[in-house]
Amino acid sequence: MTKQMTEHKQLRQHARKHLEAGAVTHGYQAGRGELVHLLNSALASELTCVLRYRSHHFLAKGIHANAVSAEFxxxxxxxxxxxxxxxARIVQLGGEPDFSPQGLIERSQSIFGSGQNLYEMMKENLIEERVAIDHYREVLQFIGSDDPTSTLLIQKILQTEEQHADELASLLWGLPEQHN
Ligand SMILES: [Fe+2]
Ligand SMILES: [Fe+2]
Structure with missing residues (x-):
């Protein structure tokens, strides 16, 4: 509560400098290079998840396949x-999103597995969602209070990953372990 607010005139002076930095202003406190690196690692993980789920969508076979395949x-x-x-956030921070397929798996926290049956696929995806949840929690800790916009973004993603894990867990417990 005792923190001094920056005077309006001074805020404007800061804002007028380095206009090319766009959304990254004088008050930006986070380790930008490291955060861009972390966000690029998250981007690689998400790309891997896109591919794994899509592959599982087309590979799903068995009596319960329709509902699960649609979920994938x-x-x-x-x-x-x-x-x-x-x-989009990486670009706002002045970084470059890394979409290169080369080294994608090395940059990713997530793995690209192809389960042998529906049960294995769902288990694999649930594990990967749980890895993502823990990883995003760590990213949030890294950001701390230094970059509220990135915090909001990661929280929004984390919320979806928790929903995904919850949906997979519910579906998984309804399935017999084999013959799927
Ligand atoms: Fe995701
Ligand atoms: Fe997810």
Whole structure:
């Protein structure tokens, strides 16, 4: 409560400098290079999730396949939305979103697996969602209170990943372990 507010005139002086930096202003406190690196790693993870879910969507076979396959497609599309959000934020921070397929898996926290049956696919996706949840929590800790816009973005993504994990867990417990 005792923190002094910057005077209006001084705020304007700061704002007029380095206009080319766009949304990155004088008051930006986060480690920008490191954050861009983290966001690019998240982008690679999301791209991997897009591909894994889409692959599972087309590979799903078995008596419960229709509902699960539709869920995989829905999740794949949600992960693509996350890719777009992350890329847009990286550009706002003055970075370059890394879409290169070269080294994608090395940059990604997520793996591209192809489950042998419906049960294995769902288990794999649930594990990857849980990895993403923990990773995004760490990213939030890294940002702290230094970049509220990136915090909001990661919270929004995290919320969807928790929904995904919850939906997968519910579907998974309804399935027999084999013959799917
Ligand atoms: Fe995602
Ligand atoms: Fe997800």
């Amino acid at each position: 497609l829905q999740h794949s599309n949600a992960e693509l939305q996350h890719v777009d959000w992350l890329a």
